Amino acid sequence: MPEAQPDRKPLSAPQKALQKLGLVRDIDLALHLPLRYEDETxxxxxxxxxxGQLAQIEGTVTHSEISFRPRRQLLVTLDxxxxxxxxxxxxxxxxxQKALAVGARVRVRGELRGGFLGWTMVHPAFHAAGGELPDALTPVYPTSAQLPQAYIRKAVASGLKRADLSETLPPALLGGLQTVVRGTWTxxxxxxxxxHPGPDVSLDALEDRSHPAWQRLKAEELLAQQLSQFTARQERAALxxxxxRLLPGGLHEQLLAALPFALxxxxxxxxxxxxxxxxxxLPMHRLLQGDVGSGKTVVAALAAAxxxxxxxxxxxxxxxxxLAEQHFAKLIGWLEPLLAPLGKRVAWLTGxxxxxxxxEMLALIASGEAALVVGTHAVIQDQVQFRNLALAIIDEQHRFGVAQRLALRSKMGPDMPDGEPHLLMMTATPIPRTLAMSYYADLDVSTIDQLPPGRTPIVTKVVADSRRAEVIERIRGQLAEGRQVYWVCPLIEESEAIDLSNATATHAELxxxxxxxxxxxxxxxxxxxxxxxVMSLFTGGQMGVLVSTTVIEVGVDVPNASLMVIEHAERFGxxxxxxLRGRVGRGAAASACVxxxxPPDGGRLGETARERLRAMADTSDGFEIARRDLEIRGPGEFLGARQSGAPLLRFADLTTDTHLLDWAREAAPVMLAQYPAQAERHIARWLGGKAEYLKA
Known part of the structure; x- marks a missing residue:
């Protein structure tokens, strides 16, 4: 008889909520750190x-009543x-009402407000008085509606007690770590x-994460990430x-000779x-980065050749x-005349x-007659079978999820069942140095840091919406010179929640x-x-103005367009x-971006929005823009779905912790080479199952 399976008790609502927050292992709970602290000491x-003080007071309830003016509320007087x-x-x-009945002695905590009628506290936390005061600050954890603070505090304390927090770093690396974190913290x-910090701690050092305890955690986290990246490189080296090989007189040379411009x-x-x-x-794993209009597509075409x-x-x-169509049109123009004599084709796949x-396209791909396949995510669907895929190129790689990138790498075909295609990822969002050193440490990075000749600099102006009539007058001037104009809006149709102009209304207005x-x-x-x-009318020059949402953000190439107006620019990253600015300045005509x-009703933009617009007006250098974007918004913008929704760096900040990143980059290869078992334990502790996502 088969062995009876033990009955599994169904999870309670708080247990499910813990799982949803990713708090599954003891170490997950131990690493679930407080958002802030309350001083109940x-x-x-x-x-x-x-x-305005956040204070804890203790006293006796002398009055308790339900009042209905101006709305239903419980009013309690504490002496x-x-x-x-x-x-x-x-x-x-x-x-x-029962706990706050007249005569009860209670301890309450909240923000004290003074006024004409004396002290008040709105919705303070409270419990019966008595018992010793805690000797450490009370942690307040990130949580959800189904998970009360009392429950999560108990779960974290229990996880912290049980978690294996033994040292994973070998003594040879600890000395260097203690130097960068300022102290011998384990x-x-x-x-x-x-x-559980003591009451005398500097809350500033805790909140800005500069305290040595925070530094130790961040250094360990960055080391785990670097170890994971170096491991990914090692694993790929085994594939x-x-x-x-470049063939003399082959397609690569023929394409170079046929191009109507010099590289x-x-x-x-x-x-x-x-x-x-x-x-x-060895499978290539390279990121090709270049500013808007720097000519990445032709480099990709030469690699394809x-x-x-x-x-x-x-x-x-x-x-x-x-974007796929733009590539398709260019690649057909360049490559199809060279492929036709070889009996090869360029295939096109979209949803x-x-x-x-x-x-028809699927048959061409499966037979190998389609030497180059251009398309959207349709390229990685199950029914697409390649004959022998050797090179996968992903444009605007941050717009694809991890699973999509991994799927493309698994489509090599029957010629090399255990192999992996070469992978070239392209981005027009330049990667700041700290990101290249951390999230992209497993990639080789190539940079096109030069624009083709003939590109005109773009003048950027920041104007308030109150000058809309002047902007429309400017458009008239451009149209009179035979130029074309983009006008970009953030929304498609009216939203009652956000008062933004929409593309449809702007189209009617213009x-x-x-x-x-x-x-x-x-x-x-x-x-x-x-x-x-619509796009063919605009690219063909018959359409003077194109009102659009951000679907034109990447890839659209109309050299005659010389003016870009971005409405509600404060709403964009x-x-x-x-x-968007890179859609103009692609021809010889002087170009501008407005x-x-x-401004909100208060009349002033928020600091982040002002910084963004100031950065755009100051520079057109994509690398400088990327550096400022990282400072303003953090790394999410650059990484896209690389993390599969779970941030791989929860504690470290790449704008302030470069000294810790430098230490981790030096320590990781040493640890992998000399202490592989400890390296494996360190990765498992910090990343669990998330290490896979770094390999995409």
Whole structure:
């Protein structure tokens, strides 16, 4: 008889909530650190209190009543022997009334407000008086509605007690660590301290995470991340990829000769770096970064030519149909005349294709006749079978999720069942140095740091929405010179919650203001055929103004467009503004970008929005923009779904902790080479199952 399975008790609501927060292992609970702290170690007298102070007082209830003016509320008077305080509760239950009955002696904690009618506290925390005061600050943890603080405090304390916090760092590395964190803190000491700091601690040092206990934690976290990245490199070194050699007089040389322009020195340099990678049997894992308009597509085409010439297939995946179509048009123009004599084709795959065309493309890909496959995420669907994929190129890589990037890498085909294709990722959002050193440490990075000749500098102006009429007048001037204009809006249709102009209303407004001019409208909810029709009118020059949402953010290339107006520019991220600005200045005409902002009712933009607009006006250098974006918003913008929704760095801050990152980068290869078992334990402790996501 099969062995009976033990009955598993169903999880309670708080247990489910813990799981949802990712608090599964004891170490997860130990590393779940407080958001802030409450000081319950001392009792303040009302006589010695200050207005606005967060204070704990103890006293006797002398009055308790439910009042209905101006709304239903429970009013309780507390006397601490030096003065009285009114406690006000707008949400309350019979248990509250019972605990706060006249005569009860209670301890309450909240913000004290003084006024004409004396001291008040609104919705203070309270419990029966008595018992010793705690000797450490009380932690307040990040939580959810189903998880009361009392429950999570108990769970964390229990996890902290049980977790294995033994030292993973070998003595050889501890000395260097103690120098950078300023002290001999162990991980256990640091966690015990951060969960229960003494009342005399500097709250500033805890809140800005500069305290040595925080430094120890951040150094360990960065080390785990670096170990994971170096491990990914080692694992990839054990895999094989096809060695793709440059053939004399082959497709690569033919394409170079056929191009209607000369490559810049930067394009030649990165092309050579990629070609060297492709010649090795080790899978390439390279990030090609270059500012908007620096010419990444032609570098990708030259890499594709090497793969095709060697008898293999290449796939190029872009995040949107508009961007995929731009690539497709360019690549067909460059490569198809060279492929036709070889009996090869360029295939096109998107989600909106008709079934007949899709079936035809799938057959071309499976047979190998399609030497180059260009498309959206449709390229990685199950029914797409490559004959022999050797090179996968992903454009705007931060717009794809981890699973999508891993799926493309698994489609090599029957020729190398245990191999992996070479991977080239491209981004027009330059990666700041600290990100390249941390999240992208397992990648080789190539940089195109030079724009092609003939690109005109773009003048950027920041103007308030009150000058809208002047901006429309400027558009008239550009149209009179035969130029074209983009106008970008953040929303598609009216939202009652956010008072923003929308693309539809702006389209109507500009159509009326510019009689005789064809004004187009483009947004993500339009049918694909309609989008294509609008874009072809604009690229063909018949349409003077294109009103659009951010679907034109990347890839759209119309050299005749010389003015970009971005409405509600304060609502956009910095790198997104830079991407949009890059749609103009692609021809010989002087170009401008107008960042139009709408101040809130108070009349002043928030500090973050002001910093973003100031950065855009100050510089057009994508690398400087990226550096400022990292300072303002943190790394999320650059990483996209690399982390699969779970931040891989919870504690370290790449803008302030570069000294810790430098230590971790030096320590990781030493630890992997000389102490592999301890390295494995360290990765498991800090990353658990998330280590896989760093390999994508």
């Amino acid at each position: 001392r009792i303040v007298t009302l006589r010695g209190a200050r207005d 601490d022997g030096t003065d009285t305080c009114t406690l006000r509760f707008f949400t309350f239950y019979p248990a509250h 991980l256990r000491d640091a966690l015990q301290y951060l969960h 094989s990829a096809p060695a793709l 810049t020195a930067a394009q030649r340099r990165v092309g050579e770096e990629i070609a060297r990678d492709l010649m090795r049997q 090497i793969a095709i010439d060697a008898g293999w297939q290449c796939a190029l995946m872009a995040p949107t149909e508009i 909106s294709q008709k079934k007949k065309q899709r079936t 159509s009326q203001a510019l009689p005789g001019v064809l004004v187009g409208l483009l947004h993500s909810r339009m049918p694909v055929a309609e989008k294509k029709a 910095l790198s997104q503004l830079h991407q 960042l139009m902002y709408t």
